[in-house]
Amino acid sequence: MSVEFRTLTAPDEVNAAFRVFLRAMVGLPFRDVDATEITEAGRYLGALDGGEVVAGADSYTSRLVVPGGARVPHAAVTHVGVLPTHRRRGIVSRLMERQLRDAAGRGEAVATLRASEAVIYERFGYGVASSAQPARVTLDRARLRPEVPAGGKVRLADRTATVELLAGVYERAAWTGAIDRPDGWWRLQQRLRESDTVAHYVAVHSTGGVDDGYAIYHPLDTSGWFTSSERVVAVTDFVALNDGARAGLWRHLFSLDLIDVVAFDSLALDDPLPLAVTDRRSVALGPPRDETWLRLVDVGAALEARAYGSEETVVLQVSDPLLPGNDGAYEIGPKGVTRTTAAADLGTDVATLAAAYLGGTRWRHLAATGRVAVHDPGAVGRIDALFAVDALPFSGTVF
Template sequence: MTPGLASDSTHFSQIAQTVRTLAPGEWDAWFRALEVAFGGTGEPPEARQLWHDLTEVDRAQGVWEGAVPVAGSGAFSLRMTVPGGAVVPVAGVTMVGVLPTHRRRGLLTAMMRRQLDDIRARGEALAVLTASEPAICGRFGYGLGTLRVSLDIESRRLSLPAPPADGARLRLADPAESGPACEELYAARVPLRPGMLERRPGWERLPLLDGPAHRDGASPLQVVLAEDGRSGRLLGYARYQVKDESTGRSAAGVVLVRDVEALSPQVYARLWSYLLEIDLTDRVKAGSRPVDDPLFHLVSDTRRLNPELGDSLYVRLVEVGTALRLREYAAPVEVVLEVADEFCPWNAGRWKLQAGGPGKEATCLPTTAAAELALTVRELGSAYLGGMTLAALGAAGRVTELRGGALAEASRAFASDVAPWLPHGF
């Protein structure tokens, strides 16, 4: 499942239904109800087993009618990179849905209310999710924090200049056997980009899912490693599949890219050169890449990448003061924020944010000083990882400047040199 939020209304039910934590033995029925809420298509067995094993039962909740679950939600205890490179605890909200027979009874609101209270009680200042319906998660204070770009590359109609010699050699390897080394390299990359997720124990299985249902007619998962020619040290890797789409007499296959990670620009270019030149293929597809992916500047013809922009991670500040202290700021800032938050009223009010710039600790405390910017917690979520600027939100009328120059000052401070990116769903 790539979970998000399925719909409901904000009116609480008059029916005697309550939100409670999942009990032992209820997972199968609970998960099946969520599958139905998301359209009824069941997960493949290997994916279902993975979600079963990763589910944190004490963070899974639902609504039952007798013994029948009619709504459910969950959260994962994740760790995510924030601007400045700190990797901090976040609640990964997931598997949120209501059966179509029980919509518009307030069940979703009741679950989100209990969940945010629980997140706060656990001391997590941030919650994140991917959204099936963004308009719904916005009601609960989640703002669009990261974008992604999908690529459908006409590989035979562009070229990638040969990268400089890097001492690396390429080798095909078994995905499972190479998994630990790839995970070690991935972990080294996590602090370098806001939005990236540290893979806690068990999550290393997610990028290796490779049952028949995950192939859709493509090859089994393949992995190419870039290793130092002398030491054998892993310098980068790419995971992919190849799908034959030949018609008539011409061979036309597509390379389906799942992951590309590298420790240097040279190795990154080398791996993409490999992917673009695989025999008997004329297209390369990558479903989710950062919006500032270096590939845009490596190829001879950017148009042949056929990029398509999409939304990705939604961010919610559960504790405004703590969340704003966790990250660094790109420029010195001193600003009083008037924050509106109807769903988590403990956040509402004025907050004075002070930071000295990169490498400096920030403070954010309640204040009675005059407000200089007015916004809701949703806008703070959008700007938090540095992917959406406060200036752009102001231009949309979603941030109000109450002191001249405050918006530009804060917007510069919240920015990130590297675009935030969510590497995989949860």
């Protein structure tokens, strides 16, 4: 095969790769956007056949919040696609493997992506590390409990919600699974809102004069808006840095005139919203779906970055066919992680470790399905306690 693999640097090649991505996704509309303005220089990998870009794999420089609050260097993988004419030739595999080596060379401990198909990425060492769910709140039945915090001040910032304002709030997001949103991500979101024919509204919450949350929402199906029996607004980005901000934004959304349903695109699986209303059935939770697909690029650095419970140590043997430098045994305990030559209590592959890394998947469930080699049965309970988290991981960012 004469396909050439390299980093794309020329603007026309970057734009060609982005068009390949849109075509490969089929369901995404073609948009008039200069891809060089929404991507990061030096990170777009391409496959070229006869000088024509036929596939690409992109990423952003970012950080991921892990249990304990540390932010680890992170590659946000996106824009992966191959033309239909060049499928099943191993092109995407070559790109993904090259991308992992590049991330390792940059010192990025982890990579994450959002998968268009659920059977592609595990073979590259990715595992589902967080899930999310949509929710629909029926407003004529939804009443917040009197104990719910009053929240602070909410202002509408539809015309003044600059990237700097929203990014200034979001950059303090510290829940497990949150990622840094790169500049290109913000520019793309702003472009999409500005090009939409439907109005997008921005409500910003502040406590004591400090902005600490916001919600972006827009109406659905506006062609028959004033005669519709069910008027719905979709909340596409909901960021709350504390309980007061979350409650204040709820109060704003649930008091909107003319609205019958508030539909949240994405909530954590343990979001407290159903507990905040007097009629729990007014909140209809949709089916959970995979959100963060995580890859440990540097297993040792990633394991050392997160916090652990107080249980006794466990020796975990890890195998990584694509990055063999990760192969080996790791002693994991409340005081940290070290490489060891001791006999392993448990063994697994890097994709399974990734699924458990943020605490969103229990080790006992992985062991029960045969994805963990158990040499010491007591170690399953110990590693579950070591990896336990107070809140389920959640990103809330699509890229």
